[in-house]
Amino acid sequence: MVYDRKVLTRPFLTALGTPVQWVFDRTEASGLREGQYLALSQSAAQDEIDEPVAALRERYLPELERLLPLTRGAEVRDFFVTRERTATFAPTPGVGRLRPGARTKASGLYLAGAWVATGWPATMESAVRSGVGAADAVLGALGRPRPRRLFEFEEAA
Secondary structure, three states: OEEOOOOOOOOEEEOOOOOOOEEEEOHHHHOOOOOEEEEEEOOOOOOOOOOOHHHHHHHHHHHHHHHOHHHOOOOEEEOOOOOOOOOOOOOOOOHHHHOOOOEOOOOOOEOOOOOOOOOOOOOHHHHHHHHHHHHHHHHHHHOOOOOHHHHOOOOOO
16 A cells, blocks of 8 residues: 555554554655555465455555554555465475474584474564574574573563
């Protein structure tokens, strides 16, 4: 969506219990000089992938008005949809047992990435958790203290 003014004051927003999952401010990256360009990103959107743009607009704009009060009264200058059918990894049952851990048999080699076993689906969040796990394994192998602050994750209430 391209709004006629700034409606999101942070670089991104994530929401729970709503059809909106992620909203990113893409204004600067897009080169837009007036208004604000927000990208709404949905994971596992099989039920919406073939919805007409008008139906998606009807679903998301009122929800954005609820989540972002600054959108109320703002003009939507453009609303368009990009569809990426393979953007969300959708594994088949049993594939989890094939995901490796951070530690390997090779001395000094540790793995990180969305596909590493974290207990989470293979997403960017899982990739972050795997990076933390790999760093923790390296520090442990080196006998170095674990910086507590860097290894804490806040869970949403």
